Amino acid sequence: MRLTSLEERQREQRLVTNRALVAGAVVIVGLLLLCVRLLHLQVDRHEHFSVLSMENRVKIQPVPPTRGLIYDAKGVLLADNHPTFALEITIEKVENLAATIDDLATIIPIEASDRARFERLKRQRMRFQSVPIRLNLSHKEVARFAVNSYRFPGVDVRAELIRTYPFAEATAHVLGYVGRINEREMSQIDTSNYAGTHFIGKGGLEKAHEDVLHGKVGYQQVEVNARGRILRTLESTPPTSGQDIFLSLDMTLQQAAIDALGDRRGAVVAIDPRDGSVLAMVSKPSYDPNRFVEGISGKEYNALLHSLDKPLFDRAARGQYPPGSTVKPFIGLGGLATGVTTAHKTVYCSGAFSLPGQNHRFRCWRKGGHGTVDLEKSIIESCDVYFYSLANQMGIDRLHSFLSQFGFGSRTGIDVAGELAGLLPSREWKQRVRKQTWYPGETLIVGIGQGSFLATPLQLAVATATIANRGRLIVPRLARASRFPGAATETPFPVVARQINVGNPRYWDQVIAAMTQVVESPRGTAKRIRSPEYRIAGKTGTSQVFTLGQKQTYNAAKTPERMRDHALFIAFAPVDAPRIAVAVLVENGGHGGSDAAPIARRVMDVYLGSKSPLPPDEATDGD
Incomplete structure (x- = not known):
């Protein structure tokens, strides 16, 4: 055992x-x-893990540049940058996004519109990029979050500069505005230069000069802890601020044009004929661009979008209207330049014109006719029959060729985004667009600026300045120069011009003399605005909103307000040494002489320093 x-x-x-x-x-x-x-x-694997360790410890952050400022001709600030705070969430650092937003809402008000904007922006960004959930925080809200920030990893308050427009509605259509970058814009821009930048120019000058205003992004290397908090900055490359832009726009004149238009819908464009500088560019009604910078609510936007007055519509650069009788000086000049007529050749106006072998009567605005008229009298009294006859003799091909030299039917090239080209009809256009042949009667309608002929107030102002220059057509510009912040010198924007040759320089004198008598002659359609201090050359116009039948007679009193004729007027002054050219459009205004011309006179008075009052209002027949 x-x-x-x-x-x-x-x-x-x-x-x-x-x-x-x-x-x-x-x-x-x-x-x-x-x-x-x-x-x-x-x-x-030392090198590999060293890199990973460094990437976890060191982050590269973009530093967005400060957007350049915009000033008027006298140094008045038109577009500024205002400091503000935004509450932002970095998606990849948040475990439960919905719960985090709900918890945030208990300390900082977050509306349904804030959540909707967050969802929209979230789809446009990478998970490592921050997305704003609340904008424009108050100092109390910033302090309230700071006390509770330990509860919200991945949520931070970010200080940024927000664009503000001190003159709001007065410059909305000229400057445009900046807004959040959308998906379409993200696919078109250099994303590396817009890293950390949430805003981009959406219209007007802001969009046209985006490359100058934006600047160049900078970067900084920062050391972070395990929670992603920044401990210190290791290295930085500062951003390059956008350049400031100085305009030719004069806010004193801009406000004068706004006041002259009053409550009426319309546009005013004033240009310096000497260099193409845009002095004033007004479209009414307007809107407040500040509401769009951080995102306007759907309700507010729909109210603007569907308003009968169309405040979002830039009538100066995008409004396309029949120019009416304002084109008669250009067509008269075309008749002289092409040898179709002379200054002294006469036409008898009985009140209507018919093409040979046809019964259709193309009526003159004066029912009884103007009698025997030559070029000067036809412009002074705005005789339609004279220009029916002249257009018929020139034909649509010569009309189109000559008028296109003044910029009709094409964009002026102004540095404002969204300009439209108008329409100068031709045989080719009608065949291409309507699949129809051109008829002689349509040529007559073009001869008085009606029918398919469309022009913008900006085009009319540029064409008027070209007559004032005796054929020197200058591309209009709002931006006069740019300058880097702190720099001593400005970089001027170039002046682009070309010369229109009409053969005999005397033709310019003959047309200008007739336009001067439009204002100075007792028979002139703009005789009311004659100034005792300087001489004005101008031309009135009336643009039809709808076509009258052969037996119909236009009666403004019995016509709904929005169906009434548009009133137009073009002018430049002083006649002997032009310093300002103006185009005025008053939607459904009535007559050019009584409704549009006084607006132009008030604008010219302010610019030329005249103190003479306008004569009392008086009835004006014709256009």
Whole structure:
């Protein structure tokens, strides 16, 4: 029995020893494997993991540039940058996004519109980019979040500069506005230069000069802890601020044009004929661009979009209207330049004109006619029959060729985004668009600026300045120069011009003399605005909103207000040394002489420093 017990003890001892040896071997093998792995990680993969470690510790952050400012001709600030705070969420750092937003809403008000904007912007950004959930935080809201920030990893308050427009509605259509970058814009821009930037120019000058105003993005290397909090800045490349832009626009004149239009819908464009500088560019009604910078509510936007007065519509550069009788000086000049007529050749106006072999009567605005008229008298009294006859003799091909030289039917090239080209009809246009042939009667309608002929107030102002220059057509510009912040010198924008040749320089004098008599002659359609201090050359116009039948007579009093004729007027002054050219459009205004011309006179008075009052209002027939 004792041997058995001894054998059992020895057997157990051997078993324990064997197990210990196996366990020891396993441990040794494990340690060897661990050493091999550590050797591999620390030696072979040292560089790889060093980079990963650095990426976890050091982050590269974009530093957006400060957007350039915009000033008027006298240094008045038109577009500024205002500091504000936004509450932003970095998606990849938040475990439960919905719960985080709900918790945030308990300390900072977050509306349904804020959530909707967040969802929209979230789809446009990478997960590592921050997305704003609330904009324009008050100082109290910033302090309230700071106290609770430990509860919200991945949520930060970010200070940024927001665009503001001190003159709001007075400059909305000229400047446009900046807004959040959308998906379409993101696909078109250099995303590396817009890293950290949430805003981009949406219209007007802001969009046209985006490359100058935006600047160049900078970067900084920052050290962060495990929670992503910034500990210190290791290295930085400062951004390059956008350039400031100085305009030719004069806010004193801009406001004068706004006041002259009053409550009426319309547009006023004033240009310096000497260099193409835009002095004033007004479209009424307007809107407040500040509401669009951080995102306007759907309700507000729909109210503007569907308003009967169309406040979002830029009538100066995008409004396309039949120019009416304002084109008569250009067509008269075309008749002289092409040799179709002379200044002294006469036409008898009986009150209507018919093409040979046709019964259709193209009526003159004066029912009884103007009698015998030459070029000067036809412009002074705005005789339609004279220009029916002249257009018929020139034909649509020569009309189109000559008028296109003045910019009709094409964009002026002004540095404002969204300009439209108008429409100068031709045989080719009608065949291409309407699949129809051109009829002689349509040529007559073009001869008085009606029918398919469309022009913008800006085009009319540029064409008027070209007559004032005796054929020197200058591309209009709002931006006069640019300058980097702190720089001593400005960089002027170039002046682009070309010369229109009409053959005999005397033709310019003859047309200008007739336009001067439009204002100075007792028979002139704009005689009311004659100034005792300077001489004005001008031309009135009336643009039809709808076409009258052969037996219909236009009666403004019985016509709904929005179906009444548009009133137009073009002018430049002083006649001998032009310094300002003006085009005025009053939607559904009535007559150019009584409704549009006084507006132009008030604008010219302010610019030329005249104090003479306008004569009392008086009835004006014709256009």
